[in-house]
Amino acid sequence: MERRRMIIQNIPDFWSKVFVNHSQVSPIICDKDEDILSCMTNLEVAKLKHPRKRFKIRLFFCSNPYFSNTVIVKEYRANLNGYRAYHSSPIKWLQDYMGEAPRWMEYNNSVSIFSWFVDHNFVDSSRIAEIIYKDI
Numbered sequence: 001m002e003r004r005r006m007i008i009q010n011i012p013d014f015w016s017k018v019f020v021n022h023s024q025v026s027p028i029i030c031d032k033d034e035d036i037l038s039c040m041t042n043l044e045v046a047k048l049k050h051p052r053k054r055f056k057i058r059l060f061f062c063s064n065p066y067f068s069n070t071v072i073v074k075e076y077r078a079n080l081n082g083y084r085a086y087h088s089s090p091i092k093w094l095q096d097y098m099g100e101a102p103r104w105m106e107y108n109n110s111v112s113i114f115s116w117f118v119d120h121n122f123v124d125s126s127r128i129a130e131i132i133y134k135d136i
Helices: 002-009 014-021 031-037 100-109 113-118 125-134
Strands: 040-048 054-061 071-079 082-088
Touching: 002 014, 002 040, 014 031, 014 040, 031 113, 040 125, 054 082, 054 125, 071 125, 082 125
Parallel strands: none
Antiparallel strands: 040 054, 054 071, 071 082
C-alpha cells in the first residue's frame, strides 16, 4: 500500500486524471474540480463494520490555494436502498476562495465533485460513492 502511494505521488495530477477519465464520474467534474483535484495526493476508502455497515472516503490534499484541509472525509451508512451519506467534513475554504466556491458549486445548478461532497442529497450520491469505493 505504501509503495503504491509513493508511485502515485510521483505521477503529476494522478487523481485529477483518474476522476476526469472515469466514464461515470467525469460528467460531474468541472474545470475548477480538475484544478483542485490536481492538488490531491491520496484517496482511501475504509470499510467500517461497527456500529452499522458503513464506509468512509478520505481525500488527501497537499497545500493548495483553495482550502486549508489536508484531508476531507465523507461517510456512508448502509440502509434498505443501498448506502446513504450521513457525514462529511466541512471544507475550510481559504479567504481568497471562500466567496467563489459556493457560487461555482451552484452556478447554473451545475454539478461538481465538491457539490457531491458537501451535499448529502446530491443526485446519485450513493452511486458516485460506490464507484469510488469499488472502481477507483
